[in-house]
Amino acid sequence: MTMIGNLGNDAVIRDSGNKKAVSFSVAHSEKYTDRNGSQVEKTIWVRCTYWRDADKTKIAEYLKKGQKVYVEGTPSARSYQNKNNETVTDLELTVFSLELLGSKEVGGTTSQPKESHPEQNPQPVESERGNEGNGSVDDDLPF
Numbered sequence: 001m002t003m004i005g006n007l008g009n010d011a012v013i014r015d016s017g018n019k020k021a022v023s024f025s026v027a028h029s030e031k032y033t034d035r036n037g038s039q040v041e042k043t044i045w046v047r048c049t050y051w052r053d054a055d056k057t058k059i060a061e062y063l064k065k066g067q068k069v070y071v072e073g074t075p076s077a078r079s080y081q082n083k084n085n086e087t088v089t090d091l092e093l094t095v096f097s098l099e100l101l102g103s104k105e106v107g108g109t110t111s112q113p114k115e116s117h118p119e120q121n122p123q124p125v126e127s128e129r130g131n132e133g134n135g136s137v138d139d140d141l142p143f
Contacts, residue, residue: 001072001073001074001075001093002070002071002072003026003028003046003070003071003072003093004028004068004069004070004101005026005027005028005029005046005068005069006026006027006066006067006068006069007024007025007026007027007063007064007065007066007067007068007069008024008025008026008027008045008065009024009025009065010024010063010064010065011023011024011059011060011063011064012024012060013057013060015054018053018054019051019052019053019054020051020052020053020054020057021049021050021051021052022049022050022051022052022057022059022060022063023047023048023049023050024048024050024063025045025046025047025048026045026046026048026069026071026093027043027044027045027046028043028044028046029041029042029043029044030042044091045090045091046075046091046092046093047090047091047092047093048071048073048092048093048095049092049093049094049095050095050098051094059098062100063100067100067102068100068101068102069098069099069100069101070098070099070101071093071095071097071098071099072095072096072097072098073093073094073095073096073097074093074094074096075091075092075093076091076092076093076094077089077090077091077092078090078092
C-alpha cells in the first residue's frame with residue numbers, strides 16, 4: 001500500500017531489543033462532491049510503524065506533526081473495544097519505505113531524507129545506451 005498524507009503527531013521511538021520502532025500516524029484526506037451536490041471531506045488515519053536498526057533512527061528527528069510524507073508498506077487492520085464498549089477498527093501500516101515531501105529547515109539547510117530497505121526497493125539499472133549526438137539525453141525525444 002502506498003499513501004501520501006500529513007503526520008498527525010511527532011514520531012515516537014520505541015525500543016524492542018536490537019530493533020527500534022519509529023511510530024507515527026498519517027492522515028490522508030480527500031474531498032469530493034456527493035450525489036446531492038454537497039462537498040464532503042473524508043480523512044483516514046493510519047498508524048504507521050517503521051522498524052529500524054537501533055543505530056538508524058535519525059529519520060525520527062524529521063517526522064514532526066504536519067510534515068507531508070509518502071509511505072509504502074504492508075497494511076493490516078486491528079479491531080478492539082473502546083472505553084464506550086464500541087467496536088473500533090484501526091488501519092495500520094508496517095512501513096518499508098518512507099520519503100519526506102516538501103522541505104524542512106534544519107540548522108539553516110534544507111533537508112529531505114528518504115529511506116527505504118534496499119531489498120524492498122531495488123535501485124534502478126543504468127541504461128545500457130550511451131549518450132549519443134551532442135551528449136544530450138534528449139536527442140531522441142520526438143518533441
